[in-house]
Amino acid sequence: MSSAQLSLSPDTDYRGLMVTRLTLRAGVAVAADPVRVWDLVVDWHRQHEWILATSTEGGHGLGAKVTGRTALGPIGFTDPMIITEWSPPNRCIVNHLGPVVRGSGEFEVVPLAVGGAGAASPWAEFRWTERIDLPLPRGLGKLVVAAVVGPLARLGLGWSLRRFARVAATLTADQPGEPGKPG
Secondary structure, three states: OEEEEEEEEEEEEEOOEEEEEEEEEEEEEEOOOHHHHHHHHOOHHHHHHOOOOEEEEEOOOOOOEEEEEEEEOOEEEEEEEEEEEEEOOOEEEEEEEOOOOEEEEEEEEEEEEEOOOOOOEEEEEEEEEEEEEEOOOHHHHHHHHHHHHHHHHHHHHHHHHHHHHHHHHOOOOOOOOEOOEOO
């Protein structure tokens, strides 16, 4: 089951223009070992399997560069990022540095205890937060984000998290890989 939260706040700092910040928060419980969930989260080359219309590549660790490409057909944008926090197997924060997407993204993996005492099975919650600064003035920005961008972003995030849970549920403990280093 996934949940999402959206908040909007106007600010300045996008090349001196007014911006509207879109904050999306969502999470999904995953029937898989938390370390395996982490490995899948930061396996940039596999993100196309679960993030809607996006392919990603890049390195691992503090200061590493990551590049995403989101596109529907010929229409899309490149999203250059840098990892600003790297805490395997629990948290990765990136700063979005592109001309279209600015802000930060956070992936978090939290172990969950499922079952009674002594009968716990491996589960994790995968939490995804995006704080995106859109180059839109206050009044117009709030309207556009509330009416169009926000609902579409929530749908895409929800679809991606449900897909992530399905992909992660296929992971088994005998698959190769180390935390933060995809197998």
